[in-house]
Amino acid sequence: MEEQVASYAPRGGLPALPPPVDTSSPFARLRLRFFATPFDAILTVLFGALAVYVVWSLVQWAIVDAVFTGDDRTACLSTAERHVGACWAFIASRYSQFVYGLYPVDARWRVDVVFALGAALILLVAIPRVPFKKLFALLLLGVYPLIVLVLLTGGQFEMSGSGISIVFALAAAATIFLAFGQSSTVGRTLVMRIALWLTVLAAVVGVASFYYTAGGSESILTFRFNLPAQVAVFAALGAIVLAITATVSTSDERGGLAMLIVPTLVAVAFVLILTAPLGIMHVPTNLWGGLLVTLVVALTGIAFSLPLGILLALGRQSGMPAVRFLSVVFIEFWRGVPLITVLFMANFMLPLLLPQGVSFNQLLRVLVGVSLFAAAYMAEVIRGGLQAIPKGQYEGADAMALTYWQKMRMIILPQALTLVIPGIVNTFIGLFKDTSLVYIIGLADLLGTIRRGFNDPVWITPSTPATGLVFGAFAFWLFCFSMSRYSIYIEHRLARGRKH
Missing domain, CATH: 1.10.3720.10 (MetI-like)
Structure with a gap:
């Protein structure tokens, strides 16, 4: 056994290994990624030259030869003495129109308020560590659209009883959806089943009320309701009352029951705010x-x-x-x-x-x-x-x-x-x-x-x-x-x- 080991062991010792290749320094990483082989080096040089050419052309067009100030087209016309690149004076001159369109100048503060309020609410919802996130999400999804509609248009919409019936039918559907989330047994009760059918009835009759032309209509708080619209509103309100009643009798989580009246309050606010004279200019x-x-x-x-x-x-x-x-x-x-x-x-x-x-x-x-x-x-x-x-x-x-x-x-x-x-x-x-x-x-x-x-x-x-x-x-x-x-x-x- 010793003779076999001696026959395979080198007499002068193992040769020294080469030093390890440097892979951690910036120069080594650059070499390995872009110049590892001659072909890689050629591609790096070619694409690098192309990138430099493109970037320099863009810089020359957008900055070096660009025109930043001017009152009309004469500032952006090329002459024999100079070559004109980008005409940023055109952007500066029409920037307000690019943002607001033909919105009246003295009413553009309303657009600015909408932009600022929307950006603030989105940031408050998007940043994870901000407290009261549910409240801000409710403001963003429920209140902010109404504010946008009122500010941008000026309000003073004409709503008929048919439109109001659809709004309350949607409020009834939202109330029932929230009720299902409050209790696991609310959907099995007879009261909730009746509320579901009343909601369906309110939606169907509310849509049909738009096409109903026979008979007269009654005025309630300056709104005119034909017969199908009246039926739809009463069916929606009945569905809301039954859904709240069924949830109160079956739910053990009393803290969330107050959310059931939110859709109704939003529907009432939606109708009153959109139709009330707010004293601001209407912008079509x-x-x-x-x-x-x-x-x-x-x-x-x-x-x-x-x-x-x-x-x-x-x-x-x-x-x-x-x-x-x-x-x-x-x-x-x-x-x-x-x-x-x-x-x-x-x-x-x-x-x-x-x-x-x-x-x-x-x-x-x-x-x-x-x-x-x-x-x-x-x-x-x-x-x-x-x-x-x-x-x-x-x-x-x-x-x-x-x-x-x-x-x-x-x-x-x-x-x-x-x-x-x-x-x-x-x-x-x-x-x-x-x-x-x-x-x-x-x-x-x-x-x-x-x-x-x-x-x-x-x-x-x-x-x-x-x-x-x-x-x-x-x-x-x-x-x-x-x-x-x-x-x-x-x-x-x-x-x-x-x-x-």
Whole structure:
């Protein structure tokens, strides 16, 4: 054995190993990433030269040769002595129009208040460590839209009894939804079943009241109610009373019962505030434009598409054939139609489906079309999250004797929405960029307002279109990039989308 070991052992010892390759210094990392092989070195040099050329060309166009001040097109015209790049004087001259459109100058403070209040509420809801988050979320989703509607338009809307009946039918539906979350046995009571049927009756009769023309109407507090509208209002109020009564008799959580009257209070405030003379100038929506229209369309679509998408996703997975069929038809119809077609249908065909004397303005039609279109895509994103939840989560919730809505609200939906955060934000970003299509039907959003500025004789120059489009692209990128970075932050905070 010793002879065998000696035959394999070197007589002069092992040769010295070379020193380890440096991989920690900045120069070593640069060499390994960009100059590891001759081919890598050639690609690095070529793409580096191209990047330097592109960056320098942009800097020269946007800064070195740019014009920042001027009163008309003569400041941005090239001469034999100088070459003019970007015409930022055009942006500075029309900046207010890019933000407000044709909104009256002496009323633009209302737009500023809406922007500032919205940004403050969004930050308070988005920052995790801010206290009273539920209160701020309620203000953002329930109170802020009413403030926006009143400030931007000036209020003083004309509401008929038919419209009021629909508002209270929605309040009854919201009250019943909150009631199901308060008690696991409230849905099994006879009183709640009667409240459900009264809510359905209020909604159906309320819609029919728009088309009812026979008979007279009665005036109540300056509002005129025809017979179906009266029936719908009384049915909705009865449903609200029965839902609160059933919840009080079955729920053990007394602290949350006060939330049941919130939908009714919001409905009353909605009707009174919109119809009361507030003493501020009325601004029609055809004077809105620029960034104001872009944000109104995008945020409205985002706010309505998410809850509607959740309901559609749950409906598509429902065990009730009628609900599942209607959800599938709705989703596949809106996903199979281009957004441009939806906008044209909402603008020209929706008025044909409304009863005589009832009309929506152009912006409201667009908001309805965009919200329904985005909700169909949102439903499929959320359905993917629902399918990713293990079956044991559903079985565990059923074993705890939770109702369907309690199971979805407390166990299934929080996990499903967390899993599909990238898909949800991706849909939001796509919706924000698609708002530029409203220019086709005559609404002057940010991009549309910029394009209209190209035809202004005061600023017609060869560099004006490129400057305006770059400004618009940067504005869209800023909002979309902010949403993307916040979604990444939420993913990391919830420890999703990465391996441990």
